[in-house]
Each structure stands twice: as C-alpha cells, then as structure tokens.
Amino acid sequence: MEMTYRQPYRTPAAALALLVHTLFFALLYFGVGWRSEQPQGMVVDIWDALPEAAPASVAEPAPPEPAPVEPPKPVVKEVAAPKPEPVKAEIQLKDKKKPIEKVVEVKKPVEVAKPVPPKVTETMKAEQAAKAEMERVRAERAAAEAAQAAANGRVVDEFVAKIVAKIRRNIVLPPDVPDNAKAEFDVTLLPGGSVLSTKLARSSGHVAYDSAVERAILKSQPLPLPTDVSLFKRFRDLHLGFKPVE
Amino acid sequence: MEVTQDLSFITLIGNASVLVQLVMGLLLLVSLLSWWYIFQKMFAVRLTLKQSVIFEQAFWSHDDLDVLYRNALSSRENAGSLERIFAAGFEEFTKLKRKSGMDVSAVMDGTRRAMRATYQREMDHLESHLSFLATVGSVSPYVGLFGTVWGIMNAFRGLANVGQATLAHVAPGIAEALVATAMGLFAAIPAVVAYNRYSHEIDRLSTRFESFMEEFSNVLQRQP
Known part of the structure; x- marks a missing residue:
C-alpha cells in the first residue's frame, strides 16, 4: 500500500535556511571588521565661527545669483536662508552666532568653503559683519602663531x-x-x-x-x-x- | 606574496586559492542543505507530534471505531502517522473478521503485521534526511580542515620565495585558510545538534506509536 506524503513545509524550510545564512553572513560582514591598519589621527581646528564670509568677500562685485550648488554645511544654509528684510537678516545672523561657536572643523575650512557661491538675499550688512568676524579670526590666529613661536624660542634659549x-x-x-x-x-x-x-x-x-x-x-x-x-x-x-x- | 592590509571577510574569501574557494563553496552548499533539512524536520516532527496528540484524544474519547476509521479515510492526505497506523490496522482487522473460520490469534497477527508495515513506513519517512545531518556533522569539519591545510601550505610556499620572512607575509594566507575551518564548523555544529535532537524526538514518537499499536490490539481483541 503506497502512501503519498504531503510536505507543505518544504518551501518555508528553504526560505528559513536561506534567511539563517543571510543573517549569519550579514553579521559577519557588518559586525566583524578585521582590520590591521591603525586608525589615522584626525587633525582638527577649533574655530569660534565658521568662515562663511570668505566666499562673500571673494565674490563681492558679482551680482547675487541663485545658488546652483547646495552649500555643504547646514549652518551656512541657515544663515543664507531667504530673508525679506535686511534688518531681520542681521538679527537672525546675530542669533545664529551663539550656536555656531566652537564648531569643530576639518583643517583648512576656508578652501573648502570657497566654491560656495554668493546667496540671493545676503545683505551688505550681513556681509560686513561676517567679514569683520573673519578678520577677527585671522588676527586671533596670527596672535596664536606668534605666541607659539615665542614659546618655541624660549624653549630653544633655555x-x-x-x-x-x-x-x-x-x-x-x-x-x-x-x-x-x-x-x-x-x-x-x-x-x-x-x-x-x-x-x-x-x-x-x-x-x-x-x-x-x-x-x-x-x-x-x-x-x-x-x-x-x-x-x-x-x-x-x-x-x-x-x-x-x- | 602581497601583504593585504584589509582583512575583511570578503577579501579573505576572495584572495583564497581556487581549491580553498571550492571547499568553501561546497561547505556553504552543505550548510544550506543541512539547514533546509533541519527546518523540514522541525516542521515535520512538530506536525506529527500535534497530530498524534489530537488523534489519541479522539481515539480514547470515542467508542465507535468505525467513525474514526471513516474520518481517517476521508482525510487521508492530512492524516497523521498515528491515524494511518490505526487505519491500516482497522482495515485489516475488519477484512479478516469477515472471513469466517479464522481464530482470534490469526486475526490479531494479521492486524499487527498490517500496523507494523505502516509503522515502518512512517518511521522511514520521519527519519529521512537524518543521516544526511549526521554525515554533515561528522564530515564537514574535516572538509574545512582540508581547505585550511591546503591554504596554509600555499601560504608557506609563498613564504619560501621571500628573502626576509615576517609574520605579515603568512598571516593573511593563514587567515584566509582558517575561514574554511570556520565554515566547516558552522555547517557541522547545527547539524550535530539537530541530528541529536531529532533522533531523540523521533525515538519518542516511535515509542508512542508502538505503545498505541499494543493498546489498539487489545481494544480490537475485545471486539465482539
């Protein structure tokens, strides 16, 4: 007497087997990183403010155009958000200064920020304030460098x-x-x-x-x-x- | 020999020699198959257990064996192992009973034989593929080890051509080779666990079937 056996669990079993393997390999691939290289140290500069004035001062004579490229840093975008009234824009900028402080940036952010084109509604006042800020940062940097050089000189003399x-x-x-x-x-x-x-x-x-x-x-x-x-x-x-x- | 800096999993497999890659592929296939059987067995054993419990309850709560037999026949495709054993036994019993002139022991012997035949077939079905799991469990570590030994041999042969031997020259090769062992173990461990577990559960099921057969024989013997 021949019996036929129904096997309704073949396909689910195969799917589960595949799932087990996929999970295991995903775990191995993402969870385990055997790397023999040493992590590279990152050099950072601590800036009081973002040097967003740099593109503005460079492209000052050019008439303001719509920005074709999205600025890389969200902070810059916030500053450049469309403001109908110039006065308000300045206030906005002043408000923004607080959170901008102590932003940790990868070295040479000035060069990075250069390709950012001027914004449509950036007012002259905002530009000037930003430029002044930039000057201040530069001066501080120069002073810091001089202090470092002096300290080095002292060590050498000693x-x-x-x-x-x-x-x-x-x-x-x-x-x-x-x-x-x-x-x-x-x-x-x-x-x-x-x-x-x-x-x-x-x-x-x-x-x-x-x-x-x-x-x-x-x-x-x-x-x-x-x-x-x-x-x-x-x-x-x-x-x-x-x-x-x- | 190139010293790889990046020892991620994919590079390890990709840089291994052809034979080691073949071994890894074989082990992956075996592992997939064994997991397939593991899940199949899991579902099958679970289903059989559930059906046995349901049928035993029905059997001991009904006095009318004819009703049970008709139920078993009507749901033949969905019937559990125990139900099929019962159906085979009852069918043989009624056939022999109709023939006049047979003494009780001859009828009971025929019934037992019919039930035993069905029982053997059911056990064979339940135990199918279990031997595959046992084979995978015992052999795949050796297959993985073979891949590893081959890979390490290659790594050391590469070392022979290098004037100044450092650990960095052999380490990637050995790491590549060891992936084969890891895969062998990955295939073997679940297979061994599953084999032990399912053979134990199937043993219990077979005990259950056998005791049912004895009890059912007694019930039939009491039949007028």
Missing part, C-alpha cells in the same frame, strides 16, 4: 643655556688662561644629543684652552635636548662660545 652649562661644568681649565680668551665652536648634533662633529670656529689664542673646551664638549654627551622632536632642527648646528670666566 636648552642652549642648559647645553652650555653642561659643557662648562666639564671644562678642566688649564693654567694661565687669560680671562678674555673666547673659544668658539661649531657643534653638529644628532637627534638624541650625541655630538656628530665639533669644529673650532674661532680660536681663543690659547691652544690648551681650545682643546680643553673640545674635550668638554665631547665629554658632555648626550647634550640635553627638548623632548619636542620638531624643535630639533634648531639644535642641529649650534655655534657656541666659551670664556673661562663668564
């Missing part, structure tokens, strides 16, 4: 003094050296503070003193250097002068 002091401690003074004898050396350093070469730039006139200074320089290795590696280039070639009495 470490040159440390180097000279260390060498001076190692000088064994020969007898009968006149007080005004001054030996000048060109010292070339390696990163890490070891001395690559020393060259007598100007003799003190007292040969024993010259060689005593040279020995002291070599004995003082490694010379103290700042931990900031970027400053090393200012220590690569040093010109140092030594007198028996300072």
Whole structure:
C-alpha cells in the first residue's frame, strides 16, 4: 500500500535556511571588521565661527545669483536662508552666532568653503559683519602663531643655556688662561644629543684652552635636548662660545 | 606574496586559492542543505507530534471505531502517522473478521503485521534526511580542515620565495585558510545538534506509536 506524503513545509524550510545564512553572513560582514591598519589621527581646528564670509568677500562685485550648488554645511544654509528684510537678516545672523561657536572643523575650512557661491538675499550688512568676524579670526590666529613661536624660542634659549652649562661644568681649565680668551665652536648634533662633529670656529689664542673646551664638549654627551622632536632642527648646528670666566 | 592590509571577510574569501574557494563553496552548499533539512524536520516532527496528540484524544474519547476509521479515510492526505497506523490496522482487522473460520490469534497477527508495515513506513519517512545531518556533522569539519591545510601550505610556499620572512607575509594566507575551518564548523555544529535532537524526538514518537499499536490490539481483541 503506497502512501503519498504531503510536505507543505518544504518551501518555508528553504526560505528559513536561506534567511539563517543571510543573517549569519550579514553579521559577519557588518559586525566583524578585521582590520590591521591603525586608525589615522584626525587633525582638527577649533574655530569660534565658521568662515562663511570668505566666499562673500571673494565674490563681492558679482551680482547675487541663485545658488546652483547646495552649500555643504547646514549652518551656512541657515544663515543664507531667504530673508525679506535686511534688518531681520542681521538679527537672525546675530542669533545664529551663539550656536555656531566652537564648531569643530576639518583643517583648512576656508578652501573648502570657497566654491560656495554668493546667496540671493545676503545683505551688505550681513556681509560686513561676517567679514569683520573673519578678520577677527585671522588676527586671533596670527596672535596664536606668534605666541607659539615665542614659546618655541624660549624653549630653544633655555636648552642652549642648559647645553652650555653642561659643557662648562666639564671644562678642566688649564693654567694661565687669560680671562678674555673666547673659544668658539661649531657643534653638529644628532637627534638624541650625541655630538656628530665639533669644529673650532674661532680660536681663543690659547691652544690648551681650545682643546680643553673640545674635550668638554665631547665629554658632555648626550647634550640635553627638548623632548619636542620638531624643535630639533634648531639644535642641529649650534655655534657656541666659551670664556673661562663668564 | 602581497601583504593585504584589509582583512575583511570578503577579501579573505576572495584572495583564497581556487581549491580553498571550492571547499568553501561546497561547505556553504552543505550548510544550506543541512539547514533546509533541519527546518523540514522541525516542521515535520512538530506536525506529527500535534497530530498524534489530537488523534489519541479522539481515539480514547470515542467508542465507535468505525467513525474514526471513516474520518481517517476521508482525510487521508492530512492524516497523521498515528491515524494511518490505526487505519491500516482497522482495515485489516475488519477484512479478516469477515472471513469466517479464522481464530482470534490469526486475526490479531494479521492486524499487527498490517500496523507494523505502516509503522515502518512512517518511521522511514520521519527519519529521512537524518543521516544526511549526521554525515554533515561528522564530515564537514574535516572538509574545512582540508581547505585550511591546503591554504596554509600555499601560504608557506609563498613564504619560501621571500628573502626576509615576517609574520605579515603568512598571516593573511593563514587567515584566509582558517575561514574554511570556520565554515566547516558552522555547517557541522547545527547539524550535530539537530541530528541529536531529532533522533531523540523521533525515538519518542516511535515509542508512542508502538505503545498505541499494543493498546489498539487489545481494544480490537475485545471486539465482539
């Protein structure tokens, strides 16, 4: 007696099997990222305000046209939203300034923002305010750079003094050296503070003193250097002068 | 040998050698099939269990076996295994009973044989594809391992041509090869679990069918 078996669950079973595999591979593909590369550090600049004035000042003589390209940053779009009255636009801009502050931007946002064309209803007042803002940001940047340079200079001076002091401690003074004898050396350093070469730039006139200074320089290795590696280039070639009495 | 930086899943599979890719494809196919059977078995076992419970309730609450037999015949396509065993037994019993001159034990023997035949057929149907699951469970790790060994061999052969051997030269190859083992295990583990589970459930069902057959024989023997 032959029996026929109904198998109504074939198709659902196949669908479920496919679903299981799809889920598993989706999990593997999206959930697991085996990557051997290190994540790249991102350099950011902290800006008080977005430099939206840059395109306006560049394209100032051109008559305002409808923007064909959508501006990349939503903040800019909000500022440039159609405003019928100029006075209101200014108020709007002032209001917007608060949230714009401390926007973290990828470096060189000025170049990024340049292709943005001028907006239809940007008033002269808004432009001027934005330009003033831009000037202020530039000035602040320049000031910050100057301060940084000054700080670097201080560090360099400090470490040159440390180097000279260390060498001076190692000088064994020969007898009968006149007080005004001054030996000048060109010292070339390696990163890490070891001395690559020393060259007598100007003799003190007292040969024993010259060689005593040279020995002291070599004995003082490694010379103290700042931990900031970027400053090393200012220590690569040093010109140092030594007198028996300072 | 190129040192890949990106070890994402797709690149791992894409960069593997042809044989390893074949092994992976085979394992994927086997895994799909075994999951198909797993779900089929799941539905089948569940359905059979449900139908058995319903039929046993009906059997013990009805005194009239003729009604049950007619029900079983009318719903032959939808009948459960237990219902079919009952129908085969009852049919044989009535046929033998009509023939005069047969003693009770001969009638009961014939009925039992008829029921046992149907029972064997039902069990065969329930157990179909279970052996496939067992085979997948035991073999697919080896197949995956074979792919892995082959891939690692290739990775080390590539290393022989490189003057300065670093871990970075072999690591991607080994990672590629290990995907094959992972896929073998992925196919094997559910198959083993499903095999154990379903063979146990089918065992229980068969015990149930056998005890029903004994009880039904007793009921028939009491029939006038």
